[in-house]
Amino acid sequence: MASSGSGYDLSSSTFSPDGRIFQIEYASKAVENAGTALGLRCRDGIVLAVEKPLQHKMLVSKTTGRRIHTVDEHAGVAITGFVSDGRQIVGRARDEASNYFETYGTKIPAEVLANRISAYVHYFTLHGALRPFGATTLVAAYDPATKEHSLHMVEPSGVSYEYYGCAAGRGRQPARTEMEKLSINPKHQQGGGGDMELIDVQEGVKQLAKIVYTLYDASKDKPFELEMSWLCEATEWKHVGVPREFISAATEWAKKEIEEAEEEDDDDEEMEE
Amino acid sequence: MNKNIFTSSSLILLVFSNLVESSAQKFDPYQLNGGLVAAVAGKDYVLIASDTRLTDGGYGINSRRYLSGRIWGASSSSWEPISTLASTQLPQSSSPSAASASWNVSPAKWESDGSLAMPLEEENGPKRNEHESRSLSFPWLHFIHPPSEAPKNSPVFIGSAGCASDCESLKRRFRLELDSLECNFPSGLKLGVQSIANLLQQVLYGRRGFPFYSFCVVAGMDNRDSDGSTGAVYVYDAIGSFERVAVGCSGTGRELLQPILDRLFSESSRNENHNHDECDIPVAAHRDVMSVPAGEQRLGVAGSLRPPVKSFVDCSWEEAVTNIARGYQSVAEREISVGDEIVICLLKSESDVNNSPTLHVISFNLKKD
Amino acid sequence: MSLSLQAGGSATRALPSAAGTTHTTSPITTGTSVLAVKYRSGVLLAADTLVSYGSMAKFKNARRLLPINSRTLIGGSGEYSDLQSVSDLLKRNALEDKCTADSLYEEENNEECAKEVWSYLRAVMYNRRSKMNPLWNDIVVAGFKQNDDGTTSDEPFLGVVDKIGTAYEDDVLATGFGGYIALPLMREKYRPDMEEGEARALLEDCLRILFYRDCRALNRVQIAKVTREGKVLVSEPYELDTFWDFKGFVDTKAGLGTDGGW
Numbered sequence: 001m002a003s004s005g006s007g008y009d010l011s012s013s014t015f016s017p018d019g020r021i022f023q024i025e026y027a028s029k030a031v032e033n034a035g036t037a038l039g040l041r042c043r044d045g046i047v048l049a050v051e052k053p054l055q056h057k058m059l060v061s062k063t064t065g066r067r068i069h070t071v072d073e074h075a076g077v078a079i080t081g082f083v084s085d086g087r088q089i090v091g092r093a094r095d096e097a098s099n100y101f102e103t104y105g106t107k108i109p110a111e112v113l114a115n116r117i118s119a120y121v122h123y124f125t126l127h128g129a130l131r132p133f134g135a136t137t138l139v140a141a142y143d144p145a146t147k148e149h150s151l152h153m154v155e156p157s158g159v160s161y162e163y164y165g166c167a168a169g170r171g172r173q174p175a176r177t178e179m180e181k182l183s184i185n186p187k188h189q190q191g192g193g194g195d196m197e198l199i200d201v202q203e204g205v206k207q208l209a210k211i212v213y214t215l216y217d218a219s220k221d222k223p224f225e226l227e228m229s230w231l232c233e234a235t236e237w238k239h240v241g242v243p244r245e246f247i248s249a250a251t252e253w254a255k256k257e258i259e260e261a262e263e264e265d266d267d268d269e270e271m272e273e
Numbered sequence: 274m275n276k277n278i279f280t281s282s283s284l285i286l287l288v289f290s291n292l293v294e295s296s297a298q299k300f301d302p303y304q305l306n307g308g309l310v311a312a313v314a315g316k317d318y319v320l321i322a323s324d325t326r327l328t329d330g331g332y333g334i335n336s337r338r339y340l341s342g343r344i345w346g347a348s349s350s351s352w353e354p355i356s357t358l359a360s361t362q363l364p365q366s367s368s369p370s371a372a373s374a375s376w377n378v379s380p381a382k383w384e385s386d387g388s389l390a391m392p393l394e395e396e397n398g399p400k401r402n403e404h405e406s407r408s409l410s411f412p413w414l415h416f417i418h419p420p421s422e423a424p425k426n427s428p429v430f431i432g433s434a435g436c437a438s439d440c441e442s443l444k445r446r447f448r449l450e451l452d453s454l455e456c457n458f459p460s461g462l463k464l465g466v467q468s469i470a471n472l473l474q475q476v477l478y479g480r481r482g483f484p485f486y487s488f489c490v491v492a493g494m495d496n497r498d499s500d501g502s503t504g505a506v507y508v509y510d511a512i513g514s515f516e517r518v519a520v521g522c523s524g525t526g527r528e529l530l531q532p533i534l535d536r537l538f539s540e541s542s543r544n545e546n547h548n549h550d551e552c553d554i555p556v557a558a559h560r561d562v563m564s565v566p567a568g569e570q571r572l573g574v575a576g577s578l579r580p581p582v583k584s585f586v587d588c589s590w591e592e593a594v595t596n597i598a599r600g601y602q603s604v605a606e607r608e609i610s611v612g613d614e615i616v617i618c619l620l621k622s623e624s625d626v627n628n629s630p631t632l633h634v635i636s637f638n639l640k641k642d
Numbered sequence: 643m644s645l646s647l648q649a650g651g652s653a654t655r656a657l658p659s660a661a662g663t664t665h666t667t668s669p670i671t672t673g674t675s676v677l678a679v680k681y682r683s684g685v686l687l688a689a690d691t692l693v694s695y696g697s698m699a700k701f702k703n704a705r706r707l708l709p710i711n712s713r714t715l716i717g718g719s720g721e722y723s724d725l726q727s728v729s730d731l732l733k734r735n736a737l738e739d740k741c742t743a744d745s746l747y748e749e750e751n752n753e754e755c756a757k758e759v760w761s762y763l764r765a766v767m768y769n770r771r772s773k774m775n776p777l778w779n780d781i782v783v784a785g786f787k788q789n790d791d792g793t794t795s796d797e798p799f800l801g802v803v804d805k806i807g808t809a810y811e812d813d814v815l816a817t818g819f820g821g822y823i824a825l826p827l828m829r830e831k832y833r834p835d836m837e838e839g840e841a842r843a844l845l846e847d848c849l850r851i852l853f854y855r856d857c858r859a860l861n862r863v864q865i866a867k868v869t870r871e872g873k874v875l876v877s878e879p880y881e882l883d884t885f886w887d888f889k890g891f892v893d894t895k896a897g898l899g900t901d902g903g904w
Binding site: 299300302303304306327329333335336337338339341436437438441442483 | 665667764767768772774776804806807811812821822829
């Protein structure tokens, strides 16, 4: 590998002369090759979606190798990358949530949960004897105290930010571009209408399905299962799976939209000719 | 005067120290919740019985229908024979007499944890009545033969009474131990009653320092004899001392029940061996009828002797059930921890149908006061 | 792994040193009886809302009937702090079950049924008593049994566990003082086909009698039920009517021509 660190990449406890920690970059690479995970903050909740590639035709997909997990009643995470690394993070996240509740008697706020997860992930980038996690975690949570919902993403480096829409995995770049088109980060920052201008979760599910299928190339890519969960007003702010019928309806809609768009493109091309 | 002062002050001291002592309650991890278990080994059957009263260790009755820690199967929960056996019926006679109305006969049902389920009162069956149960005569019952494919392995039962929480824990610990043992056996091989008896001793003695207050009996069919199986009963103390007996009991009121059973069963075997005309002869002068005379102990092979006491009774199972019932009734008259109901679990080997055993549960009311 | 556990977050907490450990050898803040009875379509529980500190009526609005998951209810008497910690433990287990279930979809999850909770609680209580550090409670567990496939069965479940791990099931149960005063009354009146109103009236009568006769009881009570439809409902605390107008209570002996007093 051209960019490999010629001796500086053996341990995450060593910087390279130009200030990089190669082990962390390799860990990020592991995520970049995995199925796309998307998170979208909507007006009335959060939607998480993961493209779960089906590695074998004989796989029982609905129950095994899940990518979306519940951490507490009001919090869920989506993972991508090395799934087994991800599950380690999920386990820790549950402990943190349960421990916070035991100590303070209130549900863990999203910010705190994301920070605790990132501290845990970060710790694994500090020691020579440890390997950083090859997984990125999307954290969707609702805070019953402030009645606010938010979406965070924790990367293998341990860095964590809050997002309106975020993506990790193979299709993250085009996914981000697509999400930006949804006006999900509206005039909010210019002092506009804030969250009220966001789409709702129903629309969010459809749009995420559309993005996933836009990125998917049936001739090149492995078949996949679309896992989706939400945390919204309608579910009483509990993190649960999006009903399977709803996912398949959204999928149908998405496929039709994509087809129509392609036809239009074809038409345009013909016009140009 | 001085003496008076001395005695009154020492009296005050005594009262005071008593107060201090009683206010500093010490936690007692034990409670004797009553319960009396008994077992009888016959030539071709074995039975195990328990009452169903659970006391709070004093005058309170926690439950009148407690059985889960009292009689349980010493085998893994996945053991098929138990459920197969449970399907056999022991119906009541077509000519019900007034006395038989106090009996309740039902097929054995098992809880998922291996304990015997409390027999339910049949809805349109005879209503059990506590007054009737006091006048006891044996109801005429007959067996329906079990299905011919009934398993060869016969179950082994353990009865335990004393501290109910210890009995429950003993049950779980013992069954876990047995499960892990039998998992390593060639498939289908089960421990015999003598091995179960020894294992129970190990488990009980394992808690020698902080004993299980569980007073146990073990009952099962001993298949070692070439000429069919005989009943085998073992009785224990809380820390694992045990011996094989023909008739044994354990738990609250065992001091009352054991001599009664000894007497009843010695009478029964006498009736079997002798003419009924001789019944009136007082037997007090006789030796222990369970003992085997020295001359009969010899097996013929040099150096080998039979046990000096009989390990099973000679009487019929009908008589054994009646004797047990009478014994329990007597104990219930004097021991407040024994009462409510008695459940008898009868395991009988059927020589005519592949030697496979049948299993029945017989219950009737004891005093409720 | 031990290294990593000390990192970042606070999943591990400092435990008090073993040297200063003391065990509960007698209860301090206590709740009195819990009454429970099966009825036609489920199980009904009742308890008052008093927690006493010795003979002082310390907390008068303490809830002792607590739902554990969507189909199980517990009611506890004895040391109130121990009851709270037991309830926390059971709720934590229920949440963990939910989070670690095979599916994201609620209807496919199998929460612990009452019998499982009861059996688990027996083990917890027995282990604590074996360490000579008991949880000083009698805890009633109510709900439904479950079928082999994990679905809720039609058979109601009612069991109790005490501080040394004695566990038993029955159709009627009463803990604490209620075991002496209410239980015989309940046994007499109990029928398996009681309607809810009938069962509720029975429990309220017993609570009232307990209030009259048990110095650690209160007429402010709660009733809770688990029904066949899988609902767990706990009432808000309410007050029972009491009657103190007996002639002997109201009129002093002075009125009867004596020298006063009752």
